[in-house]
Amino acid sequence: MEQGNTAFLLICAALVLLMTPGLAFFYGGLVKAKSVISMMMLSFGAMGLIGVLWVLYGYAIAFPGSEGLIFPWSIDSSALGLSSLVEVPEGAAYPPLAFVAFQATFAIITVALVSGAIADRAKFGSWMIFATIWATVVYFPVASWVFNFGLADDGSFAYGGWITYGMQEWFGVGAIDFAGGTAVHINAGAAALALALVLGKRVGFQKGVSVPHNPPFVLLGAGLLWFGWFGFNAGSELAADGTAALAFVNTIAAPAAALLAWLVVEKIKDGKPTSVGAASGAVAGLVAITPACASLQPIWAILLGLLAGAVCALAIELKFKLGFDDSLDVVGIHLVGGLLGTLYLGFFANGTGLFVGGDATQLLVQAIAAFSVLIYSFVLAYVIGFAIEKTVGFRVKNEDEIAGIDTVVHGEEGYVLADRQA
Template identity: 70%
Template sequence: MLDQGNTAFVLIMAALVLFMTPGLAFFYGGLVKAKSVISMMMMSFGAIALVGVLWVLYGYAIAFANHGAGTNVAGIVGFFSIDWNQIGLGQAFEESQASTINAAYPSMAFVGFQATFAIITVALISGAIADRAKFGAWMVFAGVWVTVVYFPVASWVFNLTSGMFATWGVIDFAGGTAVHINAGAAGLALAIVLGKRVGFAKGAHKPHNPPFVLLGAAILWFGWFGFNAGSEGAADGVAALAWVNTLAAPAAAILGWLLIEKIKDGKATSVGAASGAVTGLVAITPACAALTPGWGILLGFLAGIVCCFAIDWKYKLGFDDSLDVVGVHLVGGIFGTLYLGIFADGTGLIYSGSFEQLGKQAVAAAAVLVYSFVLAFVIGFAIEKTIGFRVKTEDEVAGIDTAVHGEEGYVLYEERDETPVAVR
């Protein structure tokens, strides 16, 4: 008989994860300059629209080929496969409409939950190319990248029936590799393809709206409980552990980030607090169900310190990752993934005395990083050389909201008969 409690749990968690993408829009929107806020937020909403459709049409069929009762699978199982019965969610629909379902939840609930992961992963990439990307080119990139990179990588990580990582024994409970390393590597590739912003230098680009940043981080944190606890697929003890770690690690990461900020710059900032929270969330994602809360706190604190330093690497290495997708998501995702090799309950080095788990985690992280970076670079380069990915320099300097979307984020007055009139 269908477990209605677990069904409700999965559906609610899916809604929380979907809410993360508008939260990301606020987080990223507050970090850019005022005349680029609409462009930045629209890339997140564009991801919701495009990826939501592609997931239903064929994304689930690729990511979860041979999952459950898949019987018409073509391709290399475990690497890149497609279940033709799931095109348009035909088989999932039939399973969910069955009169008697003996499962924790219907297939369509799982479909919806995983769709939100695909959406947020694509949206994360956009922060690396803030202030200088064409919306149409971004949408082309998003559609191609999610098809040839995210859907297959999601199969490696989340398809416990035949995914490569499940076979290898890799621990990634909620997507440290599939989401954060994946998006971070793609963001690095696009930052290189599009080049530096006009006037790129440390301190040259200040966040225009720190309250937006804090609001976005708060929404992300709220939704992340669905991201991590919901990955268990049941309202049980594992989900509860993931929930507690999703509270503890980001809280500790804020402290670690602010400590380094105070030492480096003399001030602990609101943007630093928000960035620290997101860093802790990134790092705990793969590890939330495999660490005791004490080790979760240590992970968050260390991740906050490491990533606070990592965001300055772009100035030393010469790539313009506008909103620190590399420093937070790539570095934080790698850190959290490798941390499991040492501290994972039962299999980590300190418990088993073996480096085997660390080796598995390292191979998984490297595989996703290289696969995503190479393909993202090729896709981005092809778009730049054909339809063009970057806006004109004059539009970038002026702010791209008006040029790309014909709108302004902040209209403070209207002109009527050449007399400014306050908008109430």
């Protein structure tokens, strides 16, 4: 066992786990002051719930070995509860449980991302029911499509999920998704769109009505997300090597460029660059570079960041034009940014992209991967959300939404003045 790689993987897992509290601050600052506790609890609820489900059976579904590469239900029962993963195989670079921990943090943040689309109007209990079912039938299988892989005894690549290994067999090249553009961002963005449609618009929904109540929270959250994203991207190499270093540099370059591009679009469109725009631009760049961070030269990462910042800054306006209430722009940032980063590889991926020595095959497989995950996640999330809404109810009453749902759902207030308490 290589202690250096083990330490690297465990540190990266801790960094990715920090992203979920960072997301809670990012989302919490964007909602009304009377909904901040509710919004942040959706992320913390995901931490508790998915952390337990991952240990009980999530890992067993997501990593079933060479079986069930499309619908991974032929799971190895010995992996349930991780009972078979305590022993370290001879010659392993890191303990199996280190990889389990790393992937657990991906599952947690992906589920938490979805919650931004239903801010200010969702019941906490219904959200937890949705998160349980969606993680089980959507995230865990999709993670297997993308991240499940195995090595032969000689160390060569032996098998993987259909998005990587399967399409390599069919087309001669597999889809590239180094850290989760499909499994995390497109997956969460598609589910967010489905839930936004199921729950409907907030009371009085229109452009300019809802404003972030705490931009410093938004900036703090974006900073924590960016910090944790180094573990997300570089850690996906599973080794402290040159590829991890490339992913690290690209995780600086792309979001930095996206931040600048978003601010330029804001200045041209609205006359003023905002702090929330800077935070959102950085996150858009981080989303876009996630699948591509190990497959681009840094100069192409900067170009991707510029495109992501500009495109996502414009994409967040779609909800007003198309009439769906994606409260915190999960669709405009994560779905659009994830699609952009995934498809961009078809043009600029090292050696296989259309413009850098390859042909259109890489673009084809990237598109198949992206839209397969999008459709699968959207359809199942809509069905799950609709069923919950029609049975136990997913949305709070209009009067509770108007008053602010923190006290109604959690019996707490985000901001309690001392003289009021007295």
